[in-house]
Amino acid sequence: MKTKCAKLNQVGTFLIFAGPATLAFLSVVIIPFIYGVYLTFTSWDGLSKEKPFVGLANYRAMAADVPFWQSLGLTLLYVLFSVILVNLIGFLLALLVTGKLRGKSFFRAGFFTPNLIGGIILGYIWQFIFNRILVYIGSISGLPIFQKSWLSSFSGAFAALVIVTVWQLSGYMMLIYIAGLTGVPTDVREAAKIDGCTEGQMTRYIVLPLMRSSFTICLFLTITRCFMVYDVNLSLTEGGPYGSTILAAMYVFQKAFSAKQYGVGQTEAIVLFLFTAVIAVTQAVLGKRKEVAA
Amino acid sequence: MKKLISTVTAVVITAAMLTSCSTAGSTSTTTASTKEQAVSENSIQSSAESSETETETDESASSSTNRQDFSGVSIEMLNTKSEIQSQLEDAAKQWSELTGATLEVYTIGSGSPSQEISARYAANNAPALIMGDIQDIVDVSSENAVDLSDQSWAENGGTKYGYSADGKLYSFPFCIEARGLMYNKTVIEETLGESWDPSSITNLDDFKALLDKLVAAGMTSPVALNAEDWSNAGHYFTLVYEEQDGTLEGAESFINGLKDGSQTLSENARFNSLMDTYDVLMAYNINKDDPLAADYDENAADLAEGEIAFWFNGNWAWAEISDYIEDDTQLGIMPVVQNDTEGNANVNSYLAGSASKHIMVDKTCNDEQQQAAAKDFLDWLVNTPEGVKVMVEDCSLVPPFSNITEEANNDLGISVQQYSNAGQLFPGVTDYPGDHWSTVGAIMQKYLGGQIDRTEFANEVQAYWETQE
Numbered sequence: 001m002k003t004k005c006a007k008l009n010q011v012g013t014f015l016i017f018a019g020p021a022t023l024a025f026l027s028v029v030i031i032p033f034i035y036g037v038y039l040t041f042t043s044w045d046g047l048s049k050e051k052p053f054v055g056l057a058n059y060r061a062m063a064a065d066v067p068f069w070q071s072l073g074l075t076l077l078y079v080l081f082s083v084i085l086v087n088l089i090g091f092l093l094a095l096l097v098t099g100k101l102r103g104k105s106f107f108r109a110g111f112f113t114p115n116l117i118g119g120i121i122l123g124y125i126w127q128f129i130f131n132r133i134l135v136y137i138g139s140i141s142g143l144p145i146f147q148k149s150w151l152s153s154f155s156g157a158f159a160a161l162v163i164v165t166v167w168q169l170s171g172y173m174m175l176i177y178i179a180g181l182t183g184v185p186t187d188v189r190e191a192a193k194i195d196g197c198t199e200g201q202m203t204r205y206i207v208l209p210l211m212r213s214s215f216t217i218c219l220f221l222t223i224t225r226c227f228m229v230y231d232v233n234l235s236l237t238e239g240g241p242y243g244s245t246i247l248a249a250m251y252v253f254q255k256a257f258s259a260k261q262y263g264v265g266q267t268e269a270i271v272l273f274l275f276t277a278v279i280a281v282t283q284a285v286l287g288k289r290k291e292v293a294a
Numbered sequence: 295m296k297k298l299i300s301t302v303t304a305v306v307i308t309a310a311m312l313t314s315c316s317t318a319g320s321t322s323t324t325t326a327s328t329k330e331q332a333v334s335e336n337s338i339q340s341s342a343e344s345s346e347t348e349t350e351t352d353e354s355a356s357s358s359t360n361r362q363d364f365s366g367v368s369i370e371m372l373n374t375k376s377e378i379q380s381q382l383e384d385a386a387k388q389w390s391e392l393t394g395a396t397l398e399v400y401t402i403g404s405g406s407p408s409q410e411i412s413a414r415y416a417a418n419n420a421p422a423l424i425m426g427d428i429q430d431i432v433d434v435s436s437e438n439a440v441d442l443s444d445q446s447w448a449e450n451g452g453t454k455y456g457y458s459a460d461g462k463l464y465s466f467p468f469c470i471e472a473r474g475l476m477y478n479k480t481v482i483e484e485t486l487g488e489s490w491d492p493s494s495i496t497n498l499d500d501f502k503a504l505l506d507k508l509v510a511a512g513m514t515s516p517v518a519l520n521a522e523d524w525s526n527a528g529h530y531f532t533l534v535y536e537e538q539d540g541t542l543e544g545a546e547s548f549i550n551g552l553k554d555g556s557q558t559l560s561e562n563a564r565f566n567s568l569m570d571t572y573d574v575l576m577a578y579n580i581n582k583d584d585p586l587a588a589d590y591d592e593n594a595a596d597l598a599e600g601e602i603a604f605w606f607n608g609n610w611a612w613a614e615i616s617d618y619i620e621d622d623t624q625l626g627i628m629p630v631v632q633n634d635t636e637g638n639a640n641v642n643s644y645l646a647g648s649a650s651k652h653i654m655v656d657k658t659c660n661d662e663q664q665q666a667a668a669k670d671f672l673d674w675l676v677n678t679p680e681g682v683k684v685m686v687e688d689c690s691l692v693p694p695f696s697n698i699t700e701e702a703n704n705d706l707g708i709s710v711q712q713y714s715n716a717g718q719l720f721p722g723v724t725d726y727p728g729d730h731w732s733t734v735g736a737i738m739q740k741y742l743g744g745q746i747d748r749t750e751f752a753n754e755v756q757a758y759w760e761t762q763e
Contacts, residue, residue: 046412046415046416047412047415047416047433047434047437047438048437049437131587131589132589135584135587147583148583148584148587149584149586149587151586151587152521152584152585152586152587152743153743239732239736240523240586240736240739241586241739241743242586242736242737242739242740242743242745243732243733243735243736243739244736253409254409254729254732256412257408257409257412257413257416258406258408258409258728258729258732259727259728259729260408260412260433260727260728262416
């Protein structure tokens, strides 16, 4: 009787704490995901009631879909630039606002603000800046770099995407880095100082190794967010000029909903997921391995 | 013991949650299935009902105050003409007050109608009234649209301009829109110092001579071209199909020829003559230095204020132009003139135009009451003075219905009405693939930006068609 009671007890406790969350997670993540995988084996057009089973045809179509691989390649390039710049700038900002500086909290808030603006609005604001304001500056100052709108050439539009992403995300990463920096115990710092460390050496050999976990988190967050980016892509360049900046998420969306090939689009979405998952998890595991405790 | 009680309550609570969830799920599925049944079984009944509505509205046309009561019915409308969003919201309010129903009009900021409609159907939550381009309606109508052929407006032009399939009328043609070269007559005459008649321009040579005269008289760039893909591919390039011989059959067989390779785009006479004209437009383009950064609103302002004389667009642009125009400025639309008229002698005297936005009534995600209310809103638009006022005056549209005789409220609309009354409109093709405008648009933007030449352009478009089934 007692053991039965205890078991029931355990189940009860589990249901109280984890029941609602598990239910929600199952119904909005796991089940749709499994259903999504099922849809990759159908030639559904996204509208019709019938979802004809076609086996692996979508996977073959995906493998032969050159523009998809191109947009995935472009996304990789975008992730590479964005992740490096976001983390570099985020970390430098964090160093800046934890050092000796007047109005620290004002700067912290200021750098973080861009992250509070939604991606769509952010894209429209920057579109206006790139298309009109910078061109206007170019026309009155004669600076050749601003003569034409950046958004009307591929390299310019790509750079614009990276710049806007960096502007949006580095403030967020700065917050995490600040937490990491302030989390390094002062006794270790003092000990290092007594041993004759300079400021630079202290950052390099004491602080950085002790805040590795912040880097792991920030890299994970930026990698996943940049792979999945859609809103900024949509509102800033809309894939243009001439469809040259269509990143993977936008490509998948167009495939599924404009070209009405839901099955193929879904298959490509799964591939995008696998790519992101493998890269992000590898990064997290490698990062974890090098973490040290104070 | 206490522990046991708490465990039991926990289990009960969770079980209650689970069951309420599952019952909610099952009720929703049953309502969905009854909805479908109701639709299929009661189609006779509903048509009887709507014929009642018809007679009612015939009476109410004179005294438009007593409409059928739809209290408690709530419907949604997708508006894909964002320039008339506020006018439609006002119309919805007026109609709601008469019927007691709630009509919520929403519009999409970016993305194409086709994306929005697929997404809503994927969510099984489509609005009752769906406005779309004709190919959007074609894509979804056979499974989801209510047959509207019993509505009173069907005879007055609804069947002629709406989309029908298998003897069923699936769409309410919202407005006639025509594309062409829009001109600012006032500024042309001021610049040249003489009176100017648009009908004096009968081919590309005439047009180019006029542009040169304007340049010589001090207007450095007399033309504006849009950068948007819908304007370039959806409006300009589609002329290549529509003007093959000016009929839908001709356009269709040409497109089929592109798909199976029996037609070569780069050798096509219409393609080449239209591209000749496009090259001239590009050469005199005010946005020439950076054509892909052209701003739509600025183009509208430039035409209205006389910075430029010509803009390739259509009469819907009145919404933007009216913000900038002075009362005595005269505007109009003329055909996209070409030098080569081989295969189609009318290219220099016709506009390309047809019912450009269609509204369908959804039957998959909306119950019978909602469908009836949606039909009633459409009826109100056509058959009451208030509704007509919304379309003609507030929204500045040219409705395709013969019972509406009011003259359009702006120069562009009047131009379109003239061409339409004279029967000088090339009909629009109905079944472009959903990604035609974005894909061909991207190719055309490359051409506009000087990245590729005409041969490469033709080859890329041809390649696009060859991948279509």
